[in-house]
Amino acid sequence: MSGPRQPRHFGLIPAAGIGARLGAGIPKQYMPLAGKPMLAHVLDTFAATAVIAHTFVVVSADDGYIGDLVAAAPHWQGRITILFHGGADRHASVLNGLNAIRTQVSDDDWMLVHDAARPGLTSGLIEHLIAALRDDAVGGLLALPVVDTLKRSDQDGRVAQTVERTALWAAQTPQMFRYGLLLQALTQATALTDEAGAIEMLGLQPCLVEGSPRNFKVTLPHDVALAEMFLRS
Numbered sequence: 001m002s003g004p005r006q007p008r009h010f011g012l013i014p015a016a017g018i019g020a021r022l023g024a025g026i027p028k029q030y031m032p033l034a035g036k037p038m039l040a041h042v043l044d045t046f047a048a049t050a051v052i053a054h055t056f057v058v059v060s061a062d063d064g065y066i067g068d069l070v071a072a073a074p075h076w077q078g079r080i081t082i083l084f085h086g087g088a089d090r091h092a093s094v095l096n097g098l099n100a101i102r103t104q105v106s107d108d109d110w111m112l113v114h115d116a117a118r119p120g121l122t123s124g125l126i127e128h129l130i131a132a133l134r135d136d137a138v139g140g141l142l143a144l145p146v147v148d149t150l151k152r153s154d155q156d157g158r159v160a161q162t163v164e165r166t167a168l169w170a171a172q173t174p175q176m177f178r179y180g181l182l183l184q185a186l187t188q189a190t191a192l193t194d195e196a197g198a199i200e201m202l203g204l205q206p207c208l209v210e211g212s213p214r215n216f217k218v219t220l221p222h223d224v225a226l227a228e229m230f231l232r233s
């Protein structure tokens, strides 16, 4: 007799942004880094991570780039599904993606939501997050403890205050929550900058799991050289 069904783990990659802050001339998730597009690094990692049952990628409805990436990646066959359901912001793209896969996942399956803009993620970090949250009642996220002294500026660009850094963390992704809880949270929440914020609005406390500096988000022009350094290491 088989035991209770084990929850599966799915990737959900919001990749429908335009990379305005980077100003690369193309959506930043498609800019080449260390020999292949930024998004291809992320999808190669998820496709190669055996514990991930399948990965869904949310791109904009008029995305004209993803086809070339898929054509160049036969190893994604059966591991990656593209969803042309990008929304006006990250929150909408993730929510649209969750709604689009409703018939393919169960409420107690885990969703690992990861930015296409964090190409330095490794299979080891994914496995570390899953192991840390295996029996967690809420879920959680990769994050880094803040080590710099933090200042809040005034309107003149001068220090208004020093922000106490004790117990402060910088959120990364993946952010990992059960499908049913995450769908409920994102449906009810106003647009937030991360999934954990929507879970917190339900009165729950996501678990913080230490990530890695290599898993930083490529956002500004100076991030490109740093990302290439990590990706070539």
Ligand SMILES: Nc1ccn([C@@H]2O[C@H](COP(=O)(O)OP(=O)(O)OP(=O)(O)O)[C@@H](O)[C@H]2O)c(=O)n1
Pocket (backbone or CB within 6 Å): 013, 014, 015, 016, 017, 018, 019, 020, 021, 022, 028, 029, 058, 086, 087, 088, 089, 090, 093, 094, 115, 116, 117, 118, 217, 218, 219
């Ligand atoms: N409407 C949007 C906006 C963002 N994202 C995704 O959310 C992730 C993190 O967002 P961010 O780093 O802000 O990417 P962009 O929105 O593209 O960057 P910018 O704000 O500079 O335009 C990225 O993988 C991006 O593609 C998305 O799927 N849908």
Ligand SMILES: C[C@](O)(CO)[C@H](O)COP(=O)(O)O
Pocket (backbone or CB within 6 Å): 090, 115, 170, 171, 172, 173, 193, 194, 195, 217
């Ligand atoms: C989700 C996130 O990467 C956690 O730090 C961040 O909130 C995304 O912010 P963005 O402005 O959408 O890049």
